[in-house]
Amino acid sequence: MSRSIRLAVIPGDGIGQEVVAQGLKVLTAVLPQDVKLETKEYDLGARRWHATGETLPDAELEALKQHDAILLGAIGDPSVPSGVLERGLLLKLRFAFDHFVNLRPSKLFPNTATPLAGRPDIDFVVVREGTEGPYTGNGGSLRTGTPAEVATEVSVNTAYGVERVVRDAYERANARPRKKLTLVHKNNVLVYAGHMWKNIFDKVGQEYPEVTTDYLHVDAATIFFVTQPERFDVIVTDNLFGDILTDLAAAVTGGIGLAASGNINPTGEFPSMFEPVHGSAPDIAGTGKADPTATILSVALLLRHLGYEAEAARIETAVATDLEARDGTARSTDEIGDALAARVAG
Amino acid sequence: MSRSIRLAVIPGDGIGQEVVAQGLKVLTAVLPQDVKLETKEYDLGARRWHATGETLPDAELEALKQHDAILLGAIGDPSVPSGVLERGLLLKLRFAFDHFVNLRPSKLFPNTATPLAGRPDIDFVVVREGTEGPYTGNGGSLRTGTPAEVATEVSVNTAYGVERVVRDAYERANARPRKKLTLVHKNNVLVYAGHMWKNIFDKVGQEYPEVTTDYLHVDAATIFFVTQPERFDVIVTDNLFGDILTDLAAAVTGGIGLAASGNINPTGEFPSMFEPVHGSAPDIAGTGKADPTATILSVALLLRHLGYEAEAARIETAVATDLEARDGTARSTDEIGDALAARVAG
Ligand SMILES: CC(C)[C@H](C(=O)O)[C@@H](O)C(=O)O
Ligand SMILES: CC(C)[C@H](C(=O)O)[C@@H](O)C(=O)O
Numbered sequence: 041m042s043r044s045i046r047l048a049v050i051p052g053d054g055i056g057q058e059v060v061a062q063g064l065k066v067l068t069a070v071l072p073q074d075v076k077l078e079t080k081e082y083d084l085g086a087r088r089w090h091a092t093g094e095t096l097p098d099a100e101l102e103a104l105k106q107h108d109a110i111l112l113g114a115i116g117d118p119s120v121p122s123g124v125l126e127r128g129l130l131l132k133l134r135f136a137f138d139h140f141v142n143l144r145p146s147k148l149f150p151n152t153a154t155p156l157a158g159r160p161d162i163d164f165v166v167v168r169e170g171t172e173g174p175y176t177g178n179g180g181s182l183r184t185g186t187p188a189e190v191a192t193e194v195s196v197n198t199a200y201g202v203e204r205v206v207r208d209a210y211e212r213a214n215a216r217p218r219k220k221l222t223l224v225h226k227n228n229v230l231v232y233a234g235h236m237w238k239n240i241f242d243k244v245g246q247e248y249p250e251v252t253t254d255y256l257h258v259d260a261a262t263i264f265f266v267t268q269p270e271r272f273d274v275i276v277t278d279n280l281f282g283d284i285l286t287d288l289a290a291a292v293t294g295g296i297g298l299a300a301s302g303n304i305n306p307t308g309e310f311p312s313m314f315e316p317v318h319g320s321a322p323d324i325a326g327t328g329k330a331d332p333t334a335t336i337l338s339v340a341l342l343l344r345h346l347g348y349e350a351e352a353a354r355i356e357t358a359v360a361t362d363l364e365a366r367d368g369t370a371r372s373t374d375e376i377g378d379a380l381a382a383r384v385a386g
Numbered sequence: 387m388s389r390s391i392r393l394a395v396i397p398g399d400g401i402g403q404e405v406v407a408q409g410l411k412v413l414t415a416v417l418p419q420d421v422k423l424e425t426k427e428y429d430l431g432a433r434r435w436h437a438t439g440e441t442l443p444d445a446e447l448e449a450l451k452q453h454d455a456i457l458l459g460a461i462g463d464p465s466v467p468s469g470v471l472e473r474g475l476l477l478k479l480r481f482a483f484d485h486f487v488n489l490r491p492s493k494l495f496p497n498t499a500t501p502l503a504g505r506p507d508i509d510f511v512v513v514r515e516g517t518e519g520p521y522t523g524n525g526g527s528l529r530t531g532t533p534a535e536v537a538t539e540v541s542v543n544t545a546y547g548v549e550r551v552v553r554d555a556y557e558r559a560n561a562r563p564r565k566k567l568t569l570v571h572k573n574n575v576l577v578y579a580g581h582m583w584k585n586i587f588d589k590v591g592q593e594y595p596e597v598t599t600d601y602l603h604v605d606a607a608t609i610f611f612v613t614q615p616e617r618f619d620v621i622v623t624d625n626l627f628g629d630i631l632t633d634l635a636a637a638v639t640g641g642i643g644l645a646a647s648g649n650i651n652p653t654g655e656f657p658s659m660f661e662p663v664h665g666s667a668p669d670i671a672g673t674g675k676a677d678p679t680a681t682i683l684s685v686a687l688l689l690r691h692l693g694y695e696a697e698a699a700r701i702e703t704a705v706a707t708d709l710e711a712r713d714g715t716a717r718s719t720d721e722i723g724d725a726l727a728a729r730v731a732g
Pocket of ligand 1: 126574575
């Protein structure tokens with residue numbers, strides 16, 4: 041049987057280019073001989089926007105649909121007004137391809153710096169809703185720029201959208217040894233959306249009697265992220281709360297240089313997209329200082345999503361072993377990529 | 387000259403009762419002889435709601451207006467559906483009394499446990515908007531409880547509301563030695579509200595040339611709260627982001643047992659309200675384990691707001707000295723209150 045992966049690559053801006061190159065290096069090294077990797081690069085991001093004013097033309101959106109998966113580096117540059125590329129490209133992809141599961145694992149690897157004293161045992165995964173909530177772009181501004189301006193942002197939540205992501209989270213919790221699922225919301229203030237989330241969470245939970253459940257307000261959750269992160273196993277939450285919590289999770293597990301993510305369309309109707317949680321970091325772009333590990337771990341999520349479980353696990357083991365073997369000497373983007381490629385090929 | 391403070395006291399639920407008693411003890415001890423303290427207790431919270439179905443009747447809202455300030459313990463009990471007391475009492479007070487500055491100082495006191503390694507120097511204050519944003523109660527639910535449910539939450543932001551809180555934050559930053567103000571929002575996604583906040587922040591900033599300014603997305607801000615909290619001086623942010631960030635701030639500065647807050651109406655049109663950031667903690671209510679320090683520090687904010695700067699500072703010094711003198715022996719709620727009352731009377 042000959043197998044193939046048709047991969048779309050969007051390096052994007054800043055360090056995106058550099059980390060994606062390492063991700064591809066490791067992907068190539070880990071894949072079995074019989075798997076044919078076809079990559080196609082898409083020139084999207086700040087450079088393209090400056091050149092043509094385009095963020096994501098329809099033709100490219102269509103072309104992207106033909107791929108099995110997308111690997112994305114980072115989007116964004118200070119020269120572009122805030123929101124243009126985020127809304128016009130990154131979120132457009134997440135919404136157009138119905139990436140309703142934004143999967144963000146957090147694990148404190150050995151020999152990795154954490155700002156937390158006592159090095160708690162951290163190993164949880166956040167299932168962030170990816171297609172609803174305050175991210176829908178609903179809202180507006182009236183009398184913009186005047187002292188009488190009113191600006192609104194509308195969080196839109198549907199039972200359809202909440203149930204499918206909650207169910208996905210239960211499935212993931214059920215498949216893990218601890219089988220624990222925590223819902224994070226703010227249902228004492230955001231009562232309409234919050235109560236709907238909670239009701240659906242409780243209802244779907246009846247189908248998973250082995251999963252222990254828990255509810256936390258988002259403010260309280262941030263406290264436990266720093267005082268007791270070991271209490272978490274799987275967390276399911278709304279798009280905005282998930283955005284906030286996963287940056288905090290990255291910070292307590294050794295930093296944004298290690299945080300991977302998958303924007304997943306579990307039905308397979310559209311390609312899923314994998315990207316590091318970090319941004320384009322223009323301040324260190326071109327210096328070789330960017331850590332490609334988050335991208336390489338995102339490649340592991342990509343492989344797992346496409347059914348290459350053994351290869352995904354090999355990358356994750358390689359990262360753990362590599363971090364453990366570190367002696368504190370600073371390594372360049374390229375050196376880290378080389379080291380991991382060597383380990384997975386091994 | 388004879389002076390007086392007409393204080394409304396809302397002990398509320400759970401440990402609220404216990405911590406407020408200590409707050410009043412210290413308040414009485416610190417006040418000069420010539421200041422007449424008149425307190426009136428309001429029975430509001432879970433007990434009242436169970437007994438009468440009322441959260442905050444109009445007559446009591448009117449009566450509360452006659453006071454110089456309000457001291458609140460904590461509101462909420464698991465026996466009351468989530469949102470009923472929060473929306474019907476606590477937020478109703480904040481909105482009715484136009485508490486647009488929700489002031490939350492964060493300071494890591496000596497000899498205090500922090501989950502952060504290396505004990506960074508933390509001393510910042512969050513100016514959280516208190517009357518707008520996602521807290522307005524706008525939104526709704528359609529086809530509630532069915533698979534076709536749609537639930538919305540509307541964040542409402544006005545130039546009027548944003549400008550006044552931003553100006554207050556600049557004033558506070560300008561009065562502090564480091565003179566640094568950070569705006570936290572999420573203007574790359576919440577573009578309508580976010581851009582309005584940023585524009586007003588920049589415009590008002592022109593009147594404060596000595597204040598150094600900075601902008602952070604809320605997700606990035608949580609990272610710095612744990613990796614570099616010493617970078618913050620004054621933070622101004624929206625109602626929901628402020629809620630989340632101040633719990634995280636409390637966690638990194640020794641816990642929610644020390645976090646004070648003031649819901650301030652700077653115009654003096656309505657009484658301001660002071661309360662610990664923590665909740666009613668029903669699990670430890672009645673055990674004498676509640677730490678009253680957050681409430682006592684809230685009393686300091688109350689005194690400062692009413693012009694008793696020396697007395698406010700005396701409480702804060704007493705707390706710092708008391709924490710420093712701790713030997714690790716657990717003390718009851720009452721013992722901590724007694725110790726602080728003795729120190730401020732000193
Ligand atoms: C860049 C931004 C739009 C994005 C988000 O808010 O989702 C990022 O912070 C992330 O977490 O992937
Ligand atoms: C109890 C709740 C409504 C409240 C809030 O969200 O403002 C609390 O968390 C706080 O921070 O004072």
